[in-house]
Amino acid sequence: MSPVGPxxxxxxxxxLFSLGLLGVIMRRNLLVIYMCLELMLNAAxxxxxxxxxxxxxxxxxxxxxxxxxxxxxxxxVGLALxxxxxxxxxTAHVEDLTSLKF
Amino acid sequence: xxxxFIENLGWVALLLPLLSAVAITLGGPFGARRAAAKISIGAxxxxxVASLILFLYLHLTGQPALAETSFPWLIIGKxxxxxxxxxxxxxxxxxxxxxxxxxxxxVGLLIHIYSQGYLAGxxxxxxxxxxxxxxxxxxxxxxxxxxxxxxFIFWELVGISSYLLIGFWYHKPAAADACKKAFxxxxxxxxxxxxxxxxxxxxxGSVGFASLKLEAAHPNHFGPVATIAGLLIFCGAMxxxxxxxxxxxxxxxxxxxxxxxxxxxxxxMVAAGVYMLCRVYFLLSFPGSQALEIxxxxxxxxxxxxALIAVQQNDIKRILAYSTLSQLGYMVMAVxxxxxxxxxxxxTTHAFFKALLFLGAGAVIHAMHHEQDIWQMGGxxxxxxxxxxxxxxxxxxLCGVPFFSGFYSKDSILAQALKNGSYGLFIIGVLVAALTxxxxxxxxxxxxxxxxxxxAAEHPHEAPGVMLWPLRILAVPSVxxxxxxxxxxxxxFFAGGHGEAGTITWAEQLLEPLNASPAAALSGIxxxxxxGAFAGALYWKAASDPLPLRLGWFARAxxxxxxxxxxxxxxxxxxxxxxxxRIAQAIDRWIIGGLAVRGASGATEFAGRALRLVQSGSLQTxxxxxxAGVAAVIYCLLAR
Numbered sequence: 001m002s003p004v005g006p007x008x009x010x011x012x013x014x015x016l017f018s019l020g021l022l023g024v025i026m027r028r029n030l031l032v033i034y035m036c037l038e039l040m041l042n043a044a045x046x047x048x049x050x051x052x053x054x055x056x057x058x059x060x061x062x063x064x065x066x067x068x069x070x071x072x073x074x075x076x077v078g079l080a081l082x083x084x085x086x087x088x089x090x091t092a093h094v095e096d097l098t099s100l101k102f
Numbered sequence: 103x104x105x106x107f108i109e110n111l112g113w114v115a116l117l118l119p120l121l122s123a124v125a126i127t128l129g130g131p132f133g134a135r136r137a138a139a140k141i142s143i144g145a146x147x148x149x150x151v152a153s154l155i156l157f158l159y160l161h162l163t164g165q166p167a168l169a170e171t172s173f174p175w176l177i178i179g180k181x182x183x184x185x186x187x188x189x190x191x192x193x194x195x196x197x198x199x200x201x202x203x204x205x206x207x208x209v210g211l212l213i214h215i216y217s218q219g220y221l222a223g224x225x226x227x228x229x230x231x232x233x234x235x236x237x238x239x240x241x242x243x244x245x246x247x248x249x250x251x252x253x254f255i256f257w258e259l260v261g262i263s264s265y266l267l268i269g270f271w272y273h274k275p276a277a278a279d280a281c282k283k284a285f286x287x288x289x290x291x292x293x294x295x296x297x298x299x300x301x302x303x304x305x306x307g308s309v310g311f312a313s314l315k316l317e318a319a320h321p322n323h324f325g326p327v328a329t330i331a332g333l334l335i336f337c338g339a340m341x342x343x344x345x346x347x348x349x350x351x352x353x354x355x356x357x358x359x360x361x362x363x364x365x366x367x368x369x370x371m372v373a374a375g376v377y378m379l380c381r382v383y384f385l386l387s388f389p390g391s392q393a394l395e396i397x398x399x400x401x402x403x404x405x406x407x408x409a410l411i412a413v414q415q416n417d418i419k420r421i422l423a424y425s426t427l428s429q430l431g432y433m434v435m436a437v438x439x440x441x442x443x444x445x446x447x448x449x450t451t452h453a454f455f456k457a458l459l460f461l462g463a464g465a466v467i468h469a470m471h472h473e474q475d476i477w478q479m480g481g482x483x484x485x486x487x488x489x490x491x492x493x494x495x496x497x498x499x500l501c502g503v504p505f506f507s508g509f510y511s512k513d514s515i516l517a518q519a520l521k522n523g524s525y526g527l528f529i530i531g532v533l534v535a536a537l538t539x540x541x542x543x544x545x546x547x548x549x550x551x552x553x554x555x556x557x558a559a560e561h562p563h564e565a566p567g568v569m570l571w572p573l574r575i576l577a578v579p580s581v582x583x584x585x586x587x588x589x590x591x592x593x594x595f596f597a598g599g600h601g602e603a604g605t606i607t608w609a610e611q612l613l614e615p616l617n618a619s620p621a622a623a624l625s626g627i628x629x630x631x632x633x634g635a636f637a638g639a640l641y642w643k644a645a646s647d648p649l650p651l652r653l654g655w656f657a658r659a660x661x662x663x664x665x666x667x668x669x670x671x672x673x674x675x676x677x678x679x680x681x682x683x684r685i686a687q688a689i690d691r692w693i694i695g696g697l698a699v700r701g702a703s704g705a706t707e708f709a710g711r712a713l714r715l716v717q718s719g720s721l722q723t724x725x726x727x728x729x730a731g732v733a734a735v736i737y738c739l740l741a742r
Contacts, residue, residue, distance in 0.1 A: 024722075
């Protein structure tokens with residue numbers, strides 16, 4: 001067995017990203033879709049940290065801090081929107097939220 | 103040094119009237135308004151002097167033409183390249199143009215002076231002189247142009263300045279209508295003229311007269327289109343010189359002030375058509391071209407038609423207008439029978455005596471407090487002696503009474519028709535000569551003899567000296583115009599500068615018609631006697647016109663101008679008007695309204711309708727499409 005290299009991290013990151021993407025496309029509940037989005041962000045974080053570590057540079061790690069900050073802000077806004085939507089419509093399922101279509 | 107001076111003198115003569123028009127128009131606040139007449143007269147007088155110097159220089163040096171002074175004005179393509187398209191502005195200073203210039207500026211000068219008296223106190227005094235100067239400039243431009251394009255530009259300028267002058271009293275509906283009619287009728291002819299110029303240019307590759315002459319000198323591919331090109335060019339002359347069927351504007355143009363009628367519609371503008379035909383005679387007479395034949399018959403027909411109409415008109419100016427038409431027909435007929443010399447000769451003498459007649463008519467109208475009906479006049483012989491004698495001189499010259507100028511020029515046309523073998527045209531010419539004498543004798547007898555037929559005719563007042571002196575001066579060339587070697591000068595020119603000019607003596611010149619072509623001269627004299635005898639028998643001390651009773655419907659048709667105006671108004675104008683309005687309406691409805699306006703809105707709406715089907719409302723579909731799009735972009739970027 002070879003030692004753990006950047007490839008392994010990237011494969012895990014890709015798997016996580018695909019899982020999140022699949023969740024965003026397949027799931028119907030807004031909260032779950034939201035969690036899947038976070039999963040995708042964290043998959044990207046994982047890739048950045050891994051590459052930063054193997055390249056011996058700190059750029060990627062700093063980038064991750066930014067992503068975490070932005071994700072936190074996004075979660076705050078997004079959850080507030082979902083709560084407001086639920087109060088108005090009594091639902092968090094995407095099939096029920098189609099009033100903007102033709 | 104001397105050459106430069108002479109060359110530039112042509113430009114000076116041309117541009118002075120323009121300068122005067124600009125000065126009068128823009129200098130109003132600085133006193134130019136009151137000095138308008140003086141500025142205008144000064145400009146045309148200087149132009150006249152310049153033309154005189156040029157003419158004498160040319161005559162004394164014996165050259166056929168002064169060196170052309172032209173400079174490129176518009177070049178399409180590279181300068182100096184072989185196939186570029188270059189338009190020049192240049193002056194053609196040869197015998198033909200210089201004699202014409204002398205006529206235009208000389209007669210024009212007298213008419214400018216006369217106008218000062220005729221229009222005294224008119225509110226549009228300065229506007230009148232500005233327009234008159236503009237007209238003189240445009241007319242000189244036509245005369246001096248050395249290529250078709252420049253001539254066409256000035257051709258149109260003459261059209262617009264004549265429009266301004268005919269409509270000078272624009273508050274009169276008749277004048278406003280007349281100027282529109284003149285302009286539009288001229289435009290029809292000018293359209294043909296432009297087509298002719300384009301045809302000549304496309305075949306011969308040039309618009310300059312000098313280079314066209316070189317091209318036309320040896321046989322080439324111009325032959326097949328020579329007839330049609332000649333006729334298209336003649337269309338321009340048809341409009342300006344008021345030939346049938348575009349003759350209808352000239353009589354109506356008499357709504358303008360009388361000096362304008364004298365200047366534009368007797369001496370200069372209407373002569374432009376004939377002048378142009380003579381200028382491009384080498385194109386018309388191209389071997390194999392049938393154009394001259396047709397031109398001759400149109401001229402002959404116009405001469406006869408207008409003379410017949412003139413017989414039954416009662417407005418003094420309209421009689422003269424139809425007489426002008428008839429004489430222009432004569433000149434065109436002369437061109438058509440291969441006689442540009444005779445045409446230019448008659449043009450020159452006609453300019454003198456017809457301007458004299460119009461100015462005399464103006465003096466009569468002035469004396470009669472703007473009454474123009476000849477049956478309201480009568481017995482003016484004693485009360486207006488100067489007007490009477492000068493008018494009589496003009497009448498005799500127009501009739502072609504022996505030893506007056508008209509005799510020589512008219513005889514020259516008749517002789518030319520005979521020499522050319524155009525016997526039909528010759529007979530028409532003799533007939534028209536008889537009719538001319540008839541209607542002119544009628545006019546003179548009714549106006550100046552008999553007894554006063556209205557209160558205005560009992561107490562007329564002779565015009566002021568500023569109006570009478572031009573009459574006296576114009577009477578001189580009207581009498582002796584035949585002795586001035588004008589014919590020999592033109593003959594010399596049209597023969598291409600061969601032969602010796604002016605070798606005959608005065609005495610020979612006096613009897614030249616009888617020697618050269620006795621048949622023509624004797625027929626002419628016979629026609630005058632017949633016409634004069636009929637007019638004397640019918641109108642000597644007549645109280646009213648006896649002719650309508652004797653001729654019945656024919657007299658009525660003559661009085662109503664053979665119903666040409668009605669025909670155009672009822673048939674031609676509605677037909678074309680209806681056609682064009684339908685076409686315009688169809689374009690408006692189907693192309694602009696349908697295709698452009700409704701097409702644009704329809705296409706947008708259709709695109710919107712089609713695109714909104716994509717909006718399914720399913721969030722997952724959007725997400726999937728987004729990812730698929732990103733994947734596609736990445737694939738495109740990385741797969742290379």
